[in-house]
Amino acid sequence: MGNCWCGGEPSVYRVSSNAKSESPKQESPSVNSTKHFDKLPSNPKEVEDLRRDTAANPLVAFSYDELKAITGNFRQDRVLGGGGFGHVYKGFITEELREGLQPIQVAVKVHDGDNSYQGHREWLAEVIFLGQLSHPNLVKLIGYCCEDEHRVLIYEYMARGSVEHNLFSRVLLPLPWSTRMKIAFGAAKGLAFLHEAEKPVIYRDFKTSNILLDLDYNAKLSDFGLAKDGPVGEKSHVSTRIMGTYGYAAPEYIMTGHLTSRSDVYSYGVVLLELLTGRKSLDKSRPAREQNLTDWAVPFLKEKKKILNIADPRLNGDYPVKGLQKAAMLAYHCLNRNPKARPLMRDIVDSLEPLQVSDEDLIGKGTTLTFTVNVANVKTVLP
Incomplete structure (x- = not known):
């Protein structure tokens, strides 16, 4: 789907697969x-x-x-x-x-x-x-x-249009660190609400073009055309046709057609990376090894000292080092190849809350980021 509610054409890449028809x-x-x-x-x-x-x-x-x-x-x-x-x-x-x-x-x-x-x-x-x-x-x-x-x-009406437009525009001023964290926090709260609703909903198409901003940069999820009711009872997943957007869709969903709330968590990790790096999930204009954002960024995320290499240069260093490291590590865990080892959206919300302060207050200060993975005896497979 992916509509940008302001000027410019949206970037949409449909996932295609020989998946089963929807039940x-x-x-x-x-x-x-x-x-x-x-x-x-x-x-x-x-x-x-x-x-x-x-x-x-x-x-x-x-x-x-x-x-x-x-x-x-x-x-x-x-x-x-x-x-x-x-x-x-x-x-x-x-x-x-x-x-x-x-x-x-x-x-x-x-x-x-x-x-x-x-x-x-x-x-x-x-x-x-x-x-x-x-x-x-x-x-x-x-x-x-x-x-x-x-x-x-x-x-x-959402006056500032999509996050995609605001983050990647060549004419607008770069989004400051505090605004990016505000967007990440608001979008996470939206997903957490869907996952914990009385009848859980899997969003299935989480990406920057589907997150809209009001005048105060409050983030709101839009475009529910691909949303699905979550599994109920003892069922662990929903079997469905594979639909979504290249660069955002979780690898296990692309391979099997098995959709869970952790599929949304993976997509959230990609969007968080976009906010941190200022890069698109897929960018054919970049060198071959840098076209896929997760392929390029994840190796940097493994080592704390290298995380600064992924920061959006348009921020001009105007961000708290420890805050960037904490947010980057959160993205790293969201992108875990093992879906059961990814954090829940409620834990992501809790992890981002300490980062919701002004840029001035964050500079030079440490922040804490914690979350739990409610999985027993699961071997973590890092991305």
Whole structure:
């Protein structure tokens, strides 16, 4: 999926594999028992019928004409970004639009560019998951449009766009250390919430383009099109088609199609590395040995003295050495080849909390980073 809600094209690399088809028993509520495209909901009433048992958040069913009014008839100068699904537009809900609606800026994600079964299923997954989940580090879904062939989502507007745009932009000022740690902390809290929900959710597509920022650089996860219900009971994993993004997907998931919450932890480790290094997970413009971020960085992470070699040069040394070392070691453990030896997201949140201070306070000071791996008699296989 991977949409950037500000200027520029997102970098999307789909994982391909000869994996098994998804089992209907493991589907999210949105697509359970729907084997044919024409059985997916085709109007708001059918959407709400699907949402009835799980809906916790009220959503507004907008008409397509209302969306035209919100976006100025989808004006090109309102485009925030886009991808294979279509485009995202900046919009304005006014008091005149509909009685009871509060004036607010919104982001309107139009799926008309992808009218396939998979495209509509991903649209529906977002409606279902964000209609039942609410957290400060998840983007808020305000409503949707399901009219004729139109499939549209209306979110709260995130003024600074994606982490991808802010971290890798050639025109914006480099993100300072404290902001990078704030982003890492917020995104970790979002994932931890999903993993520990009453019905656990595996995000499956965690990456910088799917983390959005408000004016204060608070991070919120967006794009739940590939999210899956986690395993229940005695099951250890979900068997599913392999979908995600090259450079972020966990190696065991790519090899087996077995999806667990630890798959998200691996992806989190990649994003944390991107924040520390200022490098993309995959960058074909770099020398061959440096194109894959994890392949390049992990050897440095093994030795404390070499960790400084991975720091983003645009930080100009403006970071606490011990803080960088602690965060780098956390990334190292997240990227463990043995998924059971990776930390839980709740432990990652606890580990990052001591780093949530200003750059001035951190310079020259030591910080502590601790987490536990709740695995008995497991041999740790380092990356």
